[in-house]
Amino acid sequence: MRIDIISVVPDLLNSPFAHSIMKRAQAKGLLEVVVHNLRDYTPYKHAQVDDYQFGGGAGMVMMPEPLAIAIETLQKDRPYDEVIFMTPDGPTWNQKAANTLSLKQNLMIICGHYKGIDQRIRDHYITMEVSIGDYVLSGGELAAAVLVDSIGRLIPGVLNDETSALSDSFQDDLLSHPVYTRPANFRGWEVPEVLMCGDPKKVEAWRYEQALKRTEERRPDLLQHEE
Numbered sequence: 001m002r003i004d005i006i007s008v009v010p011d012l013l014n015s016p017f018a019h020s021i022m023k024r025a026q027a028k029g030l031l032e033v034v035v036h037n038l039r040d041y042t043p044y045k046h047a048q049v050d051d052y053q054f055g056g057g058a059g060m061v062m063m064p065e066p067l068a069i070a071i072e073t074l075q076k077d078r079p080y081d082e083v084i085f086m087t088p089d090g091p092t093w094n095q096k097a098a099n100t101l102s103l104k105q106n107l108m109i110i111c112g113h114y115k116g117i118d119q120r121i122r123d124h125y126i127t128m129e130v131s132i133g134d135y136v137l138s139g140g141e142l143a144a145a146v147l148v149d150s151i152g153r154l155i156p157g158v159l160n161d162e163t164s165a166l167s168d169s170f171q172d173d174l175l176s177h178p179v180y181t182r183p184a185n186f187r188g189w190e191v192p193e194v195l196m197c198g199d200p201k202k203v204e205a206w207r208y209e210q211a212l213k214r215t216e217e218r219r220p221d222l223l224q225h226e227e
């Protein structure tokens with residue numbers, strides 16, 4: 001999969017994909033993340049990319065021309081399955097959406113800043129809008145990093161048995177069970193005995209029960225299967 005990200009603060013996206021599972025996904029050739037500076041595409045002087053909003057009001061708006069040129073330039077080289085705009089007024093991101101996008105070939109992500117982007121870009125180029133939750137970030141970059149990470153780890157072949165996504169929270173609409181490692185007794189705090197009994201059936205049953213209990217207590221909304 002290839003993911004192109006358009007940003008006015010491309011440096012914000014240097015580190016998030018340079019470590020751990022995202023690094024390995026790229027080293028394996030399963031994921032390619034390319035970050036573009038929107039200012040490289042503007043036809044305006046002084047690398048201008050934003051301007052005052054028509055109708056008045058505080059806050060700048062990202063101009064349509066630099067974004068249209070950037071999007072069209074990238075689209076000349078390959079077809080994109082989705083052109084995604086990161087915005088707090090989009091539908092909220094979740095695991096199901098991550099699963100769906102992990103099977104695509106090429107994604108483009110536009111990061112918003114200031115008051116947002118000119119609505120005409122949203123009307124004519126954007127195929128999908130995404131928010132990562134009900135709070136406001138200074139720009140779309142951190143949200144884009146969340147998106148790429150959650151998608152990238154699901155690309156077939158990225159995770160191995162040890163890091164398998166199958167037991168992740170949300171993957172089956174349940175939160176994860178508690179986990180423990182050595183020592184079995186830490187400052188008098190014992191690991192649950194069932195985990196030491198050596199019977200995989202008993203362990204699995206305990207884990208399921210714990211996952212269900214956690215979900216009932218913390219996220220009962222996940223147990224309402226309406227789809």
Ligand code: 6GU
Pocket residue numbers: 085086087088112130131132133134135136137138139140143144
């Ligand atoms: Cl995608 N962008 C911004 N700026 N703030 C957010 C967001 C996105 N998702 C939640 N808050």
